[in-house]
Amino acid sequence: MVRQWVRAAVTVVALTTGSAQAADPFIVVQSTTSTQNSGLFDAILPWFEAESGIDVRIVAVGTGQAIRNARNGDGDVLLVHAKPAEEAFVAEGWGVSRQDVMYNDFVIVGPKGDPAGVRGGSDAVAALTAIAQTGAIFVSRGDDSGTHKAELRQWGQAGVDVAQASGGWYRETGSGMGATLNVAAGMGAYTLTDRATWLAFGNAHGLEVLVEGDPGLFNQYGVILVNPEKHPGVRAEAGQRFIDWLVGQDGQAAIAGYKLDGEQLFFPNAR
Amino acid sequence: MQDFTQEFTIALGLIFTGDPELWAIVLLSLKVSVWAVFIAALIGMPLGAGLAVGRFPGRRALIVLINALMGLPPVVVGLLVYLMLSRSGPFGVLQLLYTPTAMIIAQVVLVTPIIAALTRQVVETLAVEYDEQLRSLGVSRLSSVPVLLWDGRMALMTALLAGFGRAIAEVGAVIIVGGNINHVTRVMTTTIALETSKGNLALALALGAVLIALAVSVTGAVSVLSLRGERQGLGHA
Numbered sequence: 001m002v003r004q005w006v007r008a009a010v011t012v013v014a015l016t017t018g019s020a021q022a023a024d025p026f027i028v029v030q031s032t033t034s035t036q037n038s039g040l041f042d043a044i045l046p047w048f049e050a051e052s053g054i055d056v057r058i059v060a061v062g063t064g065q066a067i068r069n070a071r072n073g074d075g076d077v078l079l080v081h082a083k084p085a086e087e088a089f090v091a092e093g094w095g096v097s098r099q100d101v102m103y104n105d106f107v108i109v110g111p112k113g114d115p116a117g118v119r120g121g122s123d124a125v126a127a128l129t130a131i132a133q134t135g136a137i138f139v140s141r142g143d144d145s146g147t148h149k150a151e152l153r154q155w156g157q158a159g160v161d162v163a164q165a166s167g168g169w170y171r172e173t174g175s176g177m178g179a180t181l182n183v184a185a186g187m188g189a190y191t192l193t194d195r196a197t198w199l200a201f202g203n204a205h206g207l208e209v210l211v212e213g214d215p216g217l218f219n220q221y222g223v224i225l226v227n228p229e230k231h232p233g234v235r236a237e238a239g240q241r242f243i244d245w246l247v248g249q250d251g252q253a254a255i256a257g258y259k260l261d262g263e264q265l266f267f268p269n270a271r
Numbered sequence: 272m273q274d275f276t277q278e279f280t281i282a283l284g285l286i287f288t289g290d291p292e293l294w295a296i297v298l299l300s301l302k303v304s305v306w307a308v309f310i311a312a313l314i315g316m317p318l319g320a321g322l323a324v325g326r327f328p329g330r331r332a333l334i335v336l337i338n339a340l341m342g343l344p345p346v347v348v349g350l351l352v353y354l355m356l357s358r359s360g361p362f363g364v365l366q367l368l369y370t371p372t373a374m375i376i377a378q379v380v381l382v383t384p385i386i387a388a389l390t391r392q393v394v395e396t397l398a399v400e401y402d403e404q405l406r407s408l409g410v411s412r413l414s415s416v417p418v419l420l421w422d423g424r425m426a427l428m429t430a431l432l433a434g435f436g437r438a439i440a441e442v443g444a445v446i447i448v449g450g451n452i453n454h455v456t457r458v459m460t461t462t463i464a465l466e467t468s469k470g471n472l473a474l475a476l477a478l479g480a481v482l483i484a485l486a487v488s489v490t491g492a493v494s495v496l497s498l499r500g501e502r503q504g505l506g507h508a
Contacts, residue, residue, distance in 0.1 A: 028369060028450075037469050042453075059369065059450035073358030074368055178468030185470075203470030233358050233366065 026055035027238045030067075030075035032146060033176040035221070036060035038196035038265050044254040048245050054238045062176065064144030070094065070224075073231030076239035078224040079246075081146035081194075086222045095224035099247050102255050102266040103220045106150055107198060108211035109181075110136075110190035118190075122213035125158045132160045135169045137189035141180050142172025146219075151192040154216065181207070194219055196265040221266070223247065246270070278473030286477055292454075293478075297485065300458040303371055303445070304438035307378030308386075311434055315383045316427065319390025320416045324398050334391060340384035345377075349444030352377040356448065369450040374458070377444040382434040389430035393423040428497045432490055439486055459485070 035041055036058060045056050059069065063080040070078040071094050078095060080086060089095045108118065108127055116134045118127035131138050140162070141148035155162050162170045171189070173180045177197040184191040185207050193201075198209070223243050228234040245251045247270035255268045286293055322334055354360050356368040356376075367373045397419045398405075405415050420427065442460035449456030451465060459482045466475040 028452075033468065036465075057369065057450070057452040057455055059452060069357075072360075073363065176468050178470055181470060182467065201470040203472055231358055233363070 024053065024055050025235075025238055026057055027076040027235050027242055028057045028059060028074070029077045029079055029242070030059050030061070030070045031079040032063050032066060032081060033060050033178065034081070034147070034194045034197045035079065037176070037178050038200040039260065040196065040255070040258055040266060043258045044251070047250065047254050048242060051250070052238075052241055052245070054241065056242060062141070062143045062145030063147075063149070070226050073226065073233060076226055076235045077242055078226060079221065081219055081221045082149050083220055083222060085146075085149070086224060090224060094227055094230055096227050098222045098224045099243065100270055101221045101223045101246055102252075102268045102270075103218060104195045104266050105212065105219050106147065106192055106217040107195055107209045108190060108192055109184065109198060109204075109207045110210045111188040111206055112208055113188070114210060116190070119210045121211045124154050124192075124211055124214040124217055127211045128154055128158045128160065131190055132158065132165070132169075137169050137171060137187055139180055139184040139187065139189045139191040140170060140172045141177065142174045143176070145177075147177060147192065147194055150217070150219065154192070157216070199260050199263055199265055220269075275473055279477055282474040282477035283480065285474075286481055293481075295454070296457055296459060296462055297481065299371065299456075300439060300460070300482075301485070301489075303374045303458060304378065304435055306375045307382055307438045308431055308434045310375070310379045311382035311386050312431060314379070315386030315430075315434075316390045316420060317416070318383075319387040319392075320394045320420055322387070322391045323394035324412045324416060324419070326412070334388075337384050337388045337391070341388055343381055343384065345381060345441050345443035346447070348377055348380050349447035352380065352444065352448045368448065369452055369456060371449070371456060373448040374445040374456060377448050378438045378441065381441060381444060382438050385437055386430050386434045389433060390420075390423075390427060393426040393430065394419045397423050425497050425501060428493055432493060435489060436486060439482070439489075 031041075037060070041056075041058050045058075049055060059066070059075065061069065063082045063085065066075075066078060066080050067085055067089055069075055071089070078086070078089070079101065086095075086098050090098050108124060110116070110118065115136045116127070116131040118130050121127050128138075140151060152162070166172060171183070171187075173183050175183075177193055178201060180191055181193060181197070181201050182203055183189070185203055185205065188206060190210075198204070223246055225236060225239050225243055226234045228236040252268035252270055255266050256264065258265055319337075322330060322337070352373065353368065355362050356365070356373055357363055358368070367376070394416070398415070401415075401419070401422075405418075410418070440460065442464055445456070445458060446461045446464065449458070449461065451457050451461040459478060463475050463478045463482070466478065
């Protein structure tokens with residue numbers, strides 16, 4: 001019996017020492033689900049890691065949560081897509097400065113049956129107005145993410161009070177983009193999604209892009225170094241090196257080179 | 272559904288053809304949960320036994336509390352541990368956030384009440400059973416604890432397994448304090464959540480099958496071990 005316990009204990013120790021943590025330098029990047037779910041990071045990070053020897057650890061959450069985590073000092077770099085919130089983050093001193101990295105766009109997807117008749121349009125506000133009028137189900141992120149903020153801006157312009165419709169034809173999932181697309185697919189509902197997550201999404205049956213090409217659906221990503229003066233623990237040097245690479249020639253080329261089924265997902269536009 | 276079955280089979284095939292990344296994830300899942308159960312047992316077993324044999328004011332209330340804590344919502348525990356370990360939190364200087372250690376801490380909080388509550392029940396039953404015997408031998412309440420724990424070891428194994436089941440299946444807490452970082456804190460459950468959100472439902476389900484297989488093998492191994500132990504114990508008696 002005793003021998004068996006010893007054997008069990010040895011197994012436990014072997015299990016735990018087998019994967020000791022790497023001592024390589026690393027940075028923590030607070031980012032959004034769209035950049036991770038689309039596979040962008042998996043594609044471009046190996047380039048940077050090979051060149052710099054710095055391990056990039058991505059925490060992918062909604063933009064709102066990413067900004068709050070960074071404000072708490074739980075990250076060295078912030079890479080999100082909600083320009084006004086990013087500028088406020090820097091203005092309040094939490095971030096050093098903000099730089100454009102890349103863009104793509106949002107699209108409105110919905111059921112093939114298209115009960116609100118918005119197919120083929122390029123005017124998001126008109127499409128949302130039609131959806132609200134027919135009372136067709138619309139699924140919202142409802143999580144203070146960059147996509148959610150963009151969606152709320154469009155509803156504001158359409159003059160629709162979605163808070164009032166919440167629980168009725170307007171359903172807030174409070175989850176990431178992929179989870180929300182799963183809900184939309186399951187209910188045959190409309191939703192607003194970034195194009196990258198949509199193209200990489202594997203459970204789209206029944207849904208298709210109905211509205212695209214509205215200049216109001218522009219989706220800009222920005223990168224910010226968390227301010228080491230606010231949080232002395234920030235790995236500023238390694239973080240800055242990652243930012244320089246991202247907005248530099250190599251990083252921008254890597255972003256442009258990431259394609260899914262021949263389609264480019266993000267368009268570099270650093271200055 | 273035909274498509275889905277096909278996809279699922281393909282995904283299972285991929286997994287079993289030995290994807291090294293997947294095995295690293297499986298190993299990390301095991302490592303985190305085994306450590307969590309081990310530490311939770313060190314705390315929970317003496318605590319539970321103490322509650323079973325001890326007589327002190329507030330004991331009833333404490334038992335009710337521990338029983339209730341078995342239902343702790345993982346997301347809330349994750350959030351609390353996050354607030355503690357955040358750079359802005361009281362233990363921020365330790366830099367434990369987004370490491371496997373943070374995940375173990377969160378799981379210890381979740382598992383300890385389960386082990387403590389079940390231990391309390393096992394030891395209390397035994398204490399009643401052996402009350403006369405222990406008293407005739409002049410064993411005090413407190414020093415009877417190791418004897419009772421040893422005698423109840425088979426039932427306590429179930430307590431450990433219940434704790435392990437909670438730990439290995441849990442996602443809400445570890446995704447907050449671990450961050451689901453690739454190659455660092457990504458475990459089975461957070462991988463399943465990620466693949467689901469990518470819409471790769473067949474792959475997610477195949478990973479779920481692996482997780483279930485893992486839980487079954489651990490439970491099975493422990494059962495075999497304790498059965499053999501029981502037989503040996505009988506042999507000595």
